[in-house]
Amino acid sequence: MQVDKKKNQIISQVVANxxxxxxxxxxxxxxxxxxxxxxxxxxxxxxxxxxxxxLTSAFCPMADEINQNIKNSGMVDGIKECIAHITxxxxxxxxxxxxxxxxxxxxxxxxxxxxxxxxxxxxxxKLLEARQSDWKD
Numbered sequence: 721m722q723v724d725k726k727k728n729q730i731i732s733q734v735v736a737n738x739x740x741x742x743x744x745x746x747x748x749x750x751x752x753x754x755x756x757x758x759x760x761x762x763x764x765x766x767x768x769x770x771x772x773x774x775l776t777s778a779f780c781p782m783a784d785e786i787n788q789n790i791k792n793s794g795m796v797d798g799i800k801e802c803i804a805h806i807t808x809x810x811x812x813x814x815x816x817x818x819x820x821x822x823x824x825x826x827x828x829x830x831x832x833x834x835x836x837x838x839x840x841x842x843x844x845x846k847l848l849e850a851r852q853s854d855w856k857d
Contacts, residue, residue, distance in 0.1 A: 730769065730796060734760055735752065737796065738751060738796070739752050740793070743786055748825065765810060766799075769794035770794075770803040770806050772807055791804035
């Protein structure tokens with residue numbers, strides 16, 4: 721079997737670009753590292769890239785932005801069109817996230833919590849307050 725060097729080069733460039741695309745709700749981990757990219761294909765005599773991906777949720781409010789950023793990632797040298805195809809088969813779940821990425825996410829969370837504990841940053845969320853307002857005596 722012969723290695724298709726041109727195809728591999730295109731895919732390598734797309735992968736490098738995908739490492740710079742983030743879900744705004746999880747800004748510390750790329751969509752690639754999250755396991756959201758299912759397939760990268762090079763089609764039509766090396767002029768089209770098709771990236772099949774999913775989202776963390778079918779109701780993701782940032783779906784259009786993420787899809788566009790993924791599409792832009794496929795536009796490397798010599799590519800005339802990139803198709804960013806969203807699928808929910810299989811649906812995303814945390815089991816799809818590589819262990820290495822889970823550890824990186826835990827480290828980022830710990831780092832953020834330590835900054836809050838030291839008073840370097842303020843708590844920005846409203847989750848706890850929203851839950852407390854729902855509590856009844």
